[in-house]
Amino acid sequence: MPTALVTGATAGIGAAFARQLAAEGHDLVLVARDRARLESMAASLPTRAEVLSADLASEKGCAAVEARLSAGVDVLVNNAGLGVHGRLLKASVEDELRMFDVNTRAVLRLMLAALPSMVARGSGDVVNVSSVAGFTARGTYSATKAYVTTLSRAAQVDLAGTGVRVCAVCPGFTHTEFHDRAGMNMTRLPSWAWLSAERVVGEGLRDLRRGRSVSIPSRRYKAAVALTRLVPMRASAQISSRAGRDFT
Ligand SMILES: NC(=O)c1ccc[n+]([C@@H]2O[C@H](COP(=O)([O-])OP(=O)(O)OC[C@H]3O[C@@H](n4cnc5c(N)ncnc54)[C@H](OP(=O)(O)O)[C@@H]3O)[C@@H](O)[C@H]2O)c1
Incomplete structure (x- = not known):
């Protein structure tokens, strides 16, 4: 059975990745902090699922997941992530750094831990969950997601010909x-x-398997991202910032 490791697998997009990959016949390694939720998620899946409780903002948590990845997986879904609320200087430095560590450092570390065995085997898939927010410049969250998208594009270029696919x-x-x-x-x-x-x-998953390095689900968000390329960054950031005020 191929094995997929999914971070943030107990809720939202990560749980949907776990369900879809299990339905395709993958065994799962489920990562998040809340062990009880991990065990309940594992019990609900049709294939074998290990649980790995780890805080990806911590050195110890990242190292534990790296160790599991070094043993070899077929698919890595770097999905765990969070946002801080508000504009620059509204969130505490501690909250900003926790978001930075989970959204960027952990994504890089886990991808680097998974790749050597994938490259040696000549196959493997890495999905890095980023955001349309990474195409604009609103708050520190969008900066973390710009990093994830660019990292994925760069990895896809560097890994050409190895049989390993990477998609943001x-x-x-x-x-x-x-x-x-x-x-x-x-x-x-x-x-x-x-x-x-x-x-x-x-x-x-469809875009990953078509060899695309970036996937923007839905026509409406593809159009929104195309617009960000047509208007100056400052204007798109101001539009996004005005829209964001409605959600505070
Ligand atoms: N929802 C959106 O509108 C949206 C849009 C664009 C991009 N995204 C991105 O999609 C990804 C998934 O987000 P979501 O919307 O599905 O969020 P969610 O429903 O809040 O789920 C977050 C998952 O990540 C885990 N997690 C959070 N902090 C963690 C940590 N420090 N260490 C390990 N696991 C942690 C959570 O479990 P525990 O709390 O048990 O750890 C949970 O399983 C994120 O990267 C997010 O930035 C979301």
């Missing part, structure tokens, strides 16, 4: 626990702007 999946607003955890009130977001986690995962 860049969702727009998706129904998950993310906004509640960040303390954002999303009641004013129109219903058409929301995606489902299942759709993000379905389109993300």
